[in-house]
Amino acid sequence: MKLASYWHETSEPFRGAKSEPVSGDFDVAVVGAGFTGLNAARRLAKSGMKVALIEAQHVAYGASGRNGGHLNSGLAESFGSASAHMGEERARRLWRAYDQSIDMIERIVEEEQIDCSFRRAGKLKLASKPSHVERLRTMADDIRREVDSSARWLDRDEVRAELGSEAFHGAILYPKSAMAHMGRYANGLAAAAKKHGASIWEHNPVTARHKVANGWKLTTPTGSLTARQIILATDAYTTSAFGYFQRRIIPIASFIIATRPLTEVEVKETLAGNRTYVNSLNIANYFRLTPDNRFLFGGRARFSAASNQRTDQSSGRLLQQQLLSMFPQLKDVAIDYCWGGLVGCTPDRLPRAGKADDVIFGMGYSGHGAQMSTLIGSALADIAMGRTDTNPLEGLPLQSVPLHTGKPWFLPIVGAYYRFKDALP
Numbered sequence: 001m002k003l004a005s006y007w008h009e010t011s012e013p014f015r016g017a018k019s020e021p022v023s024g025d026f027d028v029a030v031v032g033a034g035f036t037g038l039n040a041a042r043r044l045a046k047s048g049m050k051v052a053l054i055e056a057q058h059v060a061y062g063a064s065g066r067n068g069g070h071l072n073s074g075l076a077e078s079f080g081s082a083s084a085h086m087g088e089e090r091a092r093r094l095w096r097a098y099d100q101s102i103d104m105i106e107r108i109v110e111e112e113q114i115d116c117s118f119r120r121a122g123k124l125k126l127a128s129k130p131s132h133v134e135r136l137r138t139m140a141d142d143i144r145r146e147v148d149s150s151a152r153w154l155d156r157d158e159v160r161a162e163l164g165s166e167a168f169h170g171a172i173l174y175p176k177s178a179m180a181h182m183g184r185y186a187n188g189l190a191a192a193a194k195k196h197g198a199s200i201w202e203h204n205p206v207t208a209r210h211k212v213a214n215g216w217k218l219t220t221p222t223g224s225l226t227a228r229q230i231i232l233a234t235d236a237y238t239t240s241a242f243g244y245f246q247r248r249i250i251p252i253a254s255f256i257i258a259t260r261p262l263t264e265v266e267v268k269e270t271l272a273g274n275r276t277y278v279n280s281l282n283i284a285n286y287f288r289l290t291p292d293n294r295f296l297f298g299g300r301a302r303f304s305a306a307s308n309q310r311t312d313q314s315s316g317r318l319l320q321q322q323l324l325s326m327f328p329q330l331k332d333v334a335i336d337y338c339w340g341g342l343v344g345c346t347p348d349r350l351p352r353a354g355k356a357d358d359v360i361f362g363m364g365y366s367g368h369g370a371q372m373s374t375l376i377g378s379a380l381a382d383i384a385m386g387r388t389d390t391n392p393l394e395g396l397p398l399q400s401v402p403l404h405t406g407k408p409w410f411l412p413i414v415g416a417y418y419r420f421k422d423a424l425p
């Protein structure tokens, strides 16, 4: 088992980063080369702006190169509870924005000729317990009536026809959801940003920012640059150089394993429907097939804010147990990859984007950002160019999290609470 992201290991790395020290004067400096920063830089460069993209490690080092590859339509919650929380109009706009973010990815993949196996696979949200069926069925009706007429409820037998597991009791089908090879998508975005004229530096963490006459000076270990505006796209990986944001985003680790490629027979016996799947537990598992038919299975195996070799490996073992509890037929199938990454969360699990602390920012996707980050990247580019009407999150305040100083010590307590709830019938 290799402790590495399958997406990193099976995509051609971006090779267009600048080798010289960081320097120059730019219209916009984008910090962080995940989907948010990459698409912001791509769009700005395409619009004729002089843009620098600075990444601490390498393109898609963060969540964008480590996620489950589920491009989910709509919000994670029901439309009714979203409306109660934020008002009907905003809930409707935000729901549409998630759908539009997948349309945007589809368009970019086409326009920029990114070979990343993008596919409208559809998603199933699976009822893990009989007691969840009523709530999910009502949620399906609510979604179908209010925001997505293509969504529908599948009963246990319909689910069983496309999923080789006895663990589920029905599901909501979201046909607009999609999947892609996330490493190839990210590296393709980077190549497109460079093609349009963006200057990209890797292995250059921004360690400080200072106000200068007409903008900002950003310092990195190899040099510094100036820019009129900063776009901060660092999500869960935000460091103390941007402490205002670090105190407002809670990093939570999530982990993934991927098996060896399954045979055609094994695919038929497990994920014949070839969609994206998530179950209905509070500490949910999510799974899908990769383009080469590996079973990719993820979850918040342990509630912590750390992802490193030790945590990833022990989480991988827990995940394998969870996988086998749902698909015992995979007991002799080797796990080839295991990795972890950090999810940037907000207390209400909704992302935030706009301007704060003199910086244009987009983050806090709360595990539902593989699609939305592309759209927010584009909206942040618009803000830098003087337009705010494309930002679906405009006006949602980015509040500090009580007791959170940047290191979320309280996560094990939250994890224990949800584990207890999931253990109830």
Ligand SMILES: Cc1cc2nc3c(=O)[nH]c(=O)nc-3n(C[C@H](O)[C@H](O)[C@H](O)COP(=O)(O)OP(=O)(O)OC[C@H]3O[C@@H](n4cnc5c(N)ncnc54)[C@H](O)[C@@H]3O)c2cc1C
Binding pocket: 031, 032, 033, 034, 035, 036, 037, 054, 055, 056, 057, 058, 059, 060, 061, 062, 063, 064, 065, 066, 067, 068, 069, 070, 071, 072, 204, 205, 206, 207, 233, 234, 235, 236, 237, 238, 239, 241, 254, 255, 256, 286, 298, 340, 341, 342, 343, 362, 363, 365, 366, 367, 368, 369, 370, 371, 372, 373
């Ligand atoms: C294990 C896992 C599974 C997930 N699964 C899904 C899923 O299936 N579906 C879904 O919708 N979402 C999923 N997500 C969430 C999704 O991946 C993220 O919401 C999205 O990728 C965020 O993109 P981003 O560009 O905003 O941030 P990131 O991709 O995290 O990029 C931030 C970048 O900023 C860089 N950085 C930080 N500080 C600095 C600095 N000072 N200077 C320079 N660079 C800096 C980091 O190195 C990093 O590369 C998952 C996340 C994880 C971790």
